[in-house]
Amino acid sequence: MPNPPLHQLIATTYTKDNLHKKILYLRSFFSNYFFKDNQGEAIKLALAKHLDGEQATPYLKDTLVNLGDDFYSFFNQENFNSVLDSLDNEVKQYPIITMYVPVLLPPSEVEKLGTWLRTNVSEQIFMELSVDQSAIGGCKFVWNGMVHDFSLSKRLEGHATEIKQLLKNYDTNG
Amino acid sequence: MLDSLLTETGSLTLLIVVLLFLVVVLLLFLVMNNRRMSNMTYPVYDFVVKDAQKKANQITHDAMKESRKILTEAELAGIKTVAKSKVESKHVEADYEEQLDALTQETQTMLTKYGEHMDAELARLTDALEKRIAVGIQKNENFLQEETDKLSKQLASTFGTLEANAKEQIRSNVEAEFIGVKKVIETYRQERFALIDNELLSLIENTTQVALQKSLNLADHTDLLYKALEEAKSKGSFS
Numbered sequence: 001m002p003n004p005p006l007h008q009l010i011a012t013t014y015t016k017d018n019l020h021k022k023i024l025y026l027r028s029f030f031s032n033y034f035f036k037d038n039q040g041e042a043i044k045l046a047l048a049k050h051l052d053g054e055q056a057t058p059y060l061k062d063t064l065v066n067l068g069d070d071f072y073s074f075f076n077q078e079n080f081n082s083v084l085d086s087l088d089n090e091v092k093q094y095p096i097i098t099m100y101v102p103v104l105l106p107p108s109e110v111e112k113l114g115t116w117l118r119t120n121v122s123e124q125i126f127m128e129l130s131v132d133q134s135a136i137g138g139c140k141f142v143w144n145g146m147v148h149d150f151s152l153s154k155r156l157e158g159h160a161t162e163i164k165q166l167l168k169n170y171d172t173n174g
Numbered sequence: 175m176l177d178s179l180l181t182e183t184g185s186l187t188l189l190i191v192v193l194l195f196l197v198v199v200l201l202l203f204l205v206m207n208n209r210r211m212s213n214m215t216y217p218v219y220d221f222v223v224k225d226a227q228k229k230a231n232q233i234t235h236d237a238m239k240e241s242r243k244i245l246t247e248a249e250l251a252g253i254k255t256v257a258k259s260k261v262e263s264k265h266v267e268a269d270y271e272e273q274l275d276a277l278t279q280e281t282q283t284m285l286t287k288y289g290e291h292m293d294a295e296l297a298r299l300t301d302a303l304e305k306r307i308a309v310g311i312q313k314n315e316n317f318l319q320e321e322t323d324k325l326s327k328q329l330a331s332t333f334g335t336l337e338a339n340a341k342e343q344i345r346s347n348v349e350a351e352f353i354g355v356k357k358v359i360e361t362y363r364q365e366r367f368a369l370i371d372n373e374l375l376s377l378i379e380n381t382t383q384v385a386l387q388k389s390l391n392l393a394d395h396t397d398l399l400y401k402a403l404e405e406a407k408s409k410g411s412f413s
Contacts, residue, residue, distance in 0.1 A: 103395050112396075116403065121412045136383045137395065138402035141411075148411045150402035152386070153379050160375045167374065 006087055008071050012063045014114025015127045019091060022064060025056060027084050034077040043072045059107035094124045098142040100132035102151070 013019045029050045033043065044065050051061040075083060097117060105113065110129065117125050121143075132140065135151035142148075156163065390398075406412065 101395075101399060103392065105396075106392075109392070109396055113399070116400070120403075120407055133383060134379075136379065136386055137390065137398040139399050141406070143412060148406055150406050150411075152382070152398065156379055156382065157375065163378060164371060164374060 006071070006074070006083070008067050009087070010091070010124075012067070013126075014110060014118075015129055016091075016096065017128070018060065019126065020088075021056075021060060023084050023088055025051060025054060025060070025064065027081070028054065030075055030080040030084075034080065044069075047072075057107075091126070094126050095122050096126050096128055097121065098128045098130070100130050100135060100140040100151075102131070102133055102135040102137055102139075104131050105129065 009022065010019070013022060029047055032050060033046055048061065048065050051064065056064075099113075110127075114125075114127060117127065132151075134153055136156075137152035138150045138155075140147065140149045140151050140154075
């Protein structure tokens with residue numbers, strides 16, 4: 001487990017993709033903030049401006065800017081690169097679940113899903129989310145190297161004979 | 175010593191000069207002597223030569239005279255001989271022509287006789303041959319006619335049999351073809367139905383997918399999502 005201040009970053013990030021983006025934004029921000037003349041501007045304000053310049057999504061911007069002051073006070077000119085590197089290396093050891101959902105989930109739903117997984121599966125889990133319309137409903141996921149299909153399309157396959165019979169009966173009855 | 179040597183040399187030179195003078199005088203004496211000798215002997219030689227020449231001329235004259243005589247005699251003999259042979263050859267020529275004419279006449283007569291005989295024989299032969307050919311042609315025509323009649327009857331019989339066989343063959347082939355086609359159609363029908371049955375499920379899936387995407391909202395999807403996750407959890411998929 002990383003340092004408690006850094007735990008805030010992990011706690012508010014549920015997908016590997018978002019985590020990598022946040023680390024990149026922080027690295028570029030600190031590079032500018034510590035080595036350029038920022039005239040003592042407040043760090044969160046500077047961060048917000050920087051993220052606007054990077055065209056970060058509102059969700060990522062909010063989650064980063066809303067991190068506690070103790071998170072940002074942890075970084076300085078000498079340590080920000082090494083700390084972010086160690087965080088990146090730390091996260092590589094966390095378990096990953098690959099999920100296939102039928103529709104694109106908004107950030108809020110991603111957050112809810114991540115919370116459910118960290119509550120019911122593992123508190124250090126990260127997701128890799130993909131959209132698979134053939135699932136129709138429900139989801140498929142890969143966990144511990146095994147594929148689990150709980151999609152609607154799988155259910156239809158499971159009842160193929162009944163469906164065919166139903167159609168035949170429909171055809172016969174007109 | 176040098177003086178004595180010079181004195182000896184002078185004496186030697188003088189001696190040599192004197193000797194040379196003597197040799198020259200001797201040579202002159204010899205030349206003059208020869209000239210005198212030749213002047214003395216020339217008239218005798220001249221006489222002998224002239225005499226010989228005269229005799230030679232005489233001999234030559236006699237020889238020429240004799241040769242002219244011989245030539246004249248030879249010419250005369252030759253002319254006589256030529257005249258004689260001309261006369262004789264004229265006789266021979268006349269005889270030859272006479273005999274040649276006789277021979278020619280005889281040959282012509284014989285050839286005419288043989289020619290007439292040959293014509294007669296040829297006419298007789300041709301006549302006989304024509305008669306033979308006419309008979310042969312007639313026989314061949316009769317034979318051909320008989321054979322043609324036989325062949326026609328055989329062909330008619332064969333064609334009739336072939337036609338019947340071909341009709342039967344065609345009929346049975348067409349029947350077999352129809353039976354085969356019916357089987358193929360039936361097999362195709364069954365295969366198509368099986369294919370439709372197999373594809374029916376994916377068709378239903380695609381239709382359902384399209385229909386549900388249009389009808390399900392985000393809340394419905396998330397509801398289905400969490401139901402699926404709960405089911406997975408209950409079945410121990412996350413253990």
